[in-house]
Amino acid sequence: MSVIRTVCAHDCPDMCSLLAHVEDGRLVRIEGDPDQPFTAGFACAKVNREPELVHSPERVLTPLRRVGAKGDGRFAPVSWDAALDEIVARWTGIVRSDGPLAILGYCYSAHQGQLNRWVPMALFHALGTTRLLPGTVCDTCADVAWDMTLGGVGGADPEAVVDGDLVVAWSADLVTTNVHFWAKVEEARGRGATLIVVDPRRSRTAAQADWHLAPRVGTDAALALGVMHVLAREGLADRDYLARATLGWDRLERDVLPRFTPARVAEITGLAVTDIERFAMTYGRARHSLIRLGTGMSRHRQGGQSIRAVALLPGVTGMYGHRGAGTVFVSAAGMGFDYSAIRTPSGPAETRVVNHSKLGEALLELRDPPIKALFVASNNPAVTCPDSGRVRRGLAREDLFTVVHDPFVSDTARYADLVLPAALYLETEDIYRSYGAYYVQFGPRALPAAGEAWSNVRLAQELARRLGVTDPLFTASTDALVGMLFRNATGPAAAIDVTTIREAGPIKLDPYPDGQRFGTPSGKLEFYSERLAREGLPAMPDWWDERDGERWPLRLLTAPGYFQSHTVFSGNAALRRREGEPVCVLHPDEARVRGLADGDAVELVNDLGRVRMRLSVGDDVGPGVALVPGQRPAAEAIEGTLNALCDDRLSDLGAGATYQSTRLDVRRVGPSLLAP
Numbered sequence: 001m002s003v004i005r006t007v008c009a010h011d012c013p014d015m016c017s018l019l020a021h022v023e024d025g026r027l028v029r030i031e032g033d034p035d036q037p038f039t040a041g042f043a044c045a046k047v048n049r050e051p052e053l054v055h056s057p058e059r060v061l062t063p064l065r066r067v068g069a070k071g072d073g074r075f076a077p078v079s080w081d082a083a084l085d086e087i088v089a090r091w092t093g094i095v096r097s098d099g100p101l102a103i104l105g106y107c108y109s110a111h112q113g114q115l116n117r118w119v120p121m122a123l124f125h126a127l128g129t130t131r132l133l134p135g136t137v138c139d140t141c142a143d144v145a146w147d148m149t150l151g152g153v154g155g156a157d158p159e160a161v162v163d164g165d166l167v168v169a170w171s172a173d174l175v176t177t178n179v180h181f182w183a184k185v186e187e188a189r190g191r192g193a194t195l196i197v198v199d200p201r202r203s204r205t206a207a208q209a210d211w212h213l214a215p216r217v218g219t220d221a222a223l224a225l226g227v228m229h230v231l232a233r234e235g236l237a238d239r240d241y242l243a244r245a246t247l248g249w250d251r252l253e254r255d256v257l258p259r260f261t262p263a264r265v266a267e268i269t270g271l272a273v274t275d276i277e278r279f280a281m282t283y284g285r286a287r288h289s290l291i292r293l294g295t296g297m298s299r300h301r302q303g304g305q306s307i308r309a310v311a312l313l314p315g316v317t318g319m320y321g322h323r324g325a326g327t328v329f330v331s332a333a334g335m336g337f338d339y340s341a342i343r344t345p346s347g348p349a350e351t352r353v354v355n356h357s358k359l360g361e362a363l364l365e366l367r368d369p370p371i372k373a374l375f376v377a378s379n380n381p382a383v384t385c386p387d388s389g390r391v392r393r394g395l396a397r398e399d400l401f402t403v404v405h406d407p408f409v410s411d412t413a414r415y416a417d418l419v420l421p422a423a424l425y426l427e428t429e430d431i432y433r434s435y436g437a438y439y440v441q442f443g444p445r446a447l448p449a450a451g452e453a454w455s456n457v458r459l460a461q462e463l464a465r466r467l468g469v470t471d472p473l474f475t476a477s478t479d480a481l482v483g484m485l486f487r488n489a490t491g492p493a494a495a496i497d498v499t500t501i502r503e504a505g506p507i508k509l510d511p512y513p514d515g516q517r518f519g520t521p522s523g524k525l526e527f528y529s530e531r532l533a534r535e536g537l538p539a540m541p542d543w544w545d546e547r548d549g550e551r552w553p554l555r556l557l558t559a560p561g562y563f564q565s566h567t568v569f570s571g572n573a574a575l576r577r578r579e580g581e582p583v584c585v586l587h588p589d590e591a592r593v594r595g596l597a598d599g600d601a602v603e604l605v606n607d608l609g610r611v612r613m614r615l616s617v618g619d620d621v622g623p624g625v626a627l628v629p630g631q632r633p634a635a636e637a638i639e640g641t642l643n644a645l646c647d648d649r650l651s652d653l654g655a656g657a658t659y660q661s662t663r664l665d666v667r668r669v670g671p672s673l674l675a676p
């Protein structure tokens with residue numbers, strides 16, 4: 001038995017250091033590294049069951065070629081050579097007839113190693129194909145809003161929460177998506193800190209909080225502006241700090257805050273006036289407060305306003321002036337990596353760009369040239385992209401040559417002409433940097449690859465070789481690639497010695513090498529953003545009524561699954577069982593008026609389509625909301641995948657997805673409809 005210290009590559013802010021116990025090439029147990037202070041000796045409920053994912057009987061072990069109709073998921077094994085020959089022949093032919101823009105290739109976030117995430121992207125960059133603007137399905141709205149407010153700096157060190165007296169988990173279900181920060185929050189509470197959760201549903205975290213505030217979905221900007229209104233009125237604004245370190249507070253106080261009285265904010269959010277006042281007073285009086293910003297509140301049409309308004313709050317009380325206080329968010333933004341060598345080695349500076357959230361439209365509507373070849377790695381857009389029905393119609397095109405690189409036959413892979421077996425992270429080596437804490441770590445390979453699986457890096461390098469792409473990174477060893485990533489690093493990342501990184505284990509970066517600064521054009525925290533004004537967008541945070549689509553009575557609330565993370569653990573049968581069948585949660589009042597009972601088969605419906613799942617009646621959400629936790633493959637629900645109901649309109653900032661602006665209704669599925 002050997003114990004290998006490596007890194008968890010799942011898309012998760014914690015980036016745990018893991019101890020993989022391996023016997024005869026099999027993973028027998030996984031354990032959180034006790035010597036990495038943030039991981040602190042434990043893994044999460046999902047990764048504790050990692051042996052069942054890695055050794056799942058559902059793994060793809062050889063390249064597969066489609067033998068049935070697109071979407072059927074019927075394949076026959078082929079050799080790697082045959083598969084690669086076919087890809088090269090098809091792509092070369094398409095480039096000859098239509099040019100490189102007829103190809104769309106990308107790799108997304110399911111492997112968080114910097115090399116396995118980005119070397120495939122570098123290949124398509126070099127080839128000059130149509131490029132994907134990645135991450136609009138996730139966090140680009142929140143990232144741009146943060147950047148327009150604080151600039152390109154990282155948030156507070158999550159480990160600093162232990163020094164605080166108030167933690168606000170604002171749109172973040174810490175127990176589920178950030179469990180190692182949760183452990184630190186618990187430590188802080190043990191020393192007397194208070195935890196407030198702001199979330200429209202009673203999440204696992206909210207259920208354990210000192211206080212749960214449940215505003216309506218999409219009303220966070222109004223709530224934050226209401227809090228500022230009270231802070232200003234009660235003399236709790238730190239006016240010295242505001243004058244010294246921020247821009248535009250005077251204008252906000254004069255032009256915006258008067259409209260956000262507690263009475264109006266109560267109307268907008270559905271919270272009681274007394275609760276808004278009490279929340280503001282508690283926040284204003286804290287000695288050392290931290291807001292953990294969550295991205296859930298950014299995934300609607302005014303998402304950018306929500307993030308901006310909440311991220312500005314610590315400026316009002318001067319918290320950004322205290323080391324380790326303020327907000328926990330996007331740590332990686334402050335690390336100083338220069339990614340260009342491994343992301344954009346060569347190729348035209350600009351080509352056609354497809355927004356990740358509009359993949360379906362791109363596959364069906366683009367002309368001159370249309371997309372004729374699609375390559376997808378580390379992403380399952382048939383389930384997780386907005387308007388997934390449209391994505392599936394695009395994937396079903398007979399004239400689209402689709403290659404999917406995945407450890408499992410995902411819903412997307414079912415539409416592929418070729419499925420290529422991907423190694424899971426424990427079968428790869430890579431360099432990691434956290435996006436939710438301040439660690440960098442090399443993760444060695446812990447296991448041999450299952451069957452004939454290849455890592456993302458190996459596939460990209462082999463395709464480059466066969467296509468004659470000669471940039472050095474496509475022949476570079478892992479160590480050489482790591483060197484490229486660090487070559488032009490500045491700030492905290494530049495302090496790392498690359499020559500010893502393989503053996504170094506977890507390396508903690510200095511979160512604030514220059515004190516807590518802002519990276520905006522003014523060098524200040526921007527209540528007023530000239531950059532936004534120039535783009536014709538609201539220069540100051542605001543909230544307005546979004547009445548669109550009101551003919552559907554309920555608003556969708558989506559939230560992460562506890563035993564699932566999107567579809568990445570779908571191949572683990574034990575976790576599938578723990579998560580249970582996909583459900584829609586309705587408040588008892590909403591169930592009653594529809595004559596629905598707990599456990600009924602229901603249909604969620606709107607103009608885009610219908611999906612069917614089981615109903616769960618409960619008061620974790622208030623009236624007016626349909627909560628659906630997780631994004632699940634079609635085969636797990638009664639019928640369909642949730643995102644078939646979410647349109648592909650974009651958020652106000654960062655061109656992000658707006659799942660939570662979805663309106664719909666829920667109704668009973670008659671027994672006759674359920675019959676096959």
Ligand SMILES: Nc1nc2c(c(=O)[nH]1)N[C@H]1C(S)=C(S)[C@@H](COP(=O)(O)OP(=O)(O)OC[C@H]3O[C@@H](n4cnc5c(=O)[nH]c(N)nc54)[C@H](O)[C@@H]3O)O[C@H]1N2
Nearest residue numbers: 110111138377378379380384405410422558566567568659
């Ligand atoms: N309704 C709704 N939709 C959402 C969200 C929401 O909150 N609500 N959240 C959005 C968010 S935050 C995100 S990030 C996206 C996530 O969307 P996706 O990126 O589609 O996430 P996964 O379902 O995890 O799919 C990842 C795929 O990569 C495969 N994979 C795992 N490891 C590797 C590897 O090393 N190499 C390769 N080649 N493949 C690998 C997995 O088997 C899986 O099929 O979903 C978005 N969709």
Ligand SMILES: Nc1nc2c(c(=O)[nH]1)N[C@H]1C(S)=C(S)[C@@H](COP(=O)(O)OP(=O)(O)OC[C@H]3O[C@@H](n4cnc5c(=O)[nH]c(N)nc54)[C@H](O)[C@@H]3O)O[C@H]1N2
Nearest residue numbers: 171172173177198217218294295296297559560564565566
């Ligand atoms: N177990 C598990 N872990 C995960 C994931 C997963 O799916 N499952 N996904 C991973 C990925 S890709 C990401 S990006 C991160 C995301 O993790 P986070 O950034 O922490 O946030 P989200 O998961 O997007 O949403 C968290 C909470 O936001 C709430 N919320 C939704 N809308 C609103 C709103 O309008 N206002 C407020 N105040 N709250 C709202 C939801 O109810 C939910 O409880 O987590 C990662 N970790």
Ligand code: SF4
Nearest residue numbers: 008012015016044047
């Ligand atoms: S908490 Fe996140 S980083 Fe840690 S083991 Fe679980 S998925 Fe991986």
Ligand SMILES: [Mo]
Nearest residue numbers: 011137138139
């Ligand atoms: Mo995400």
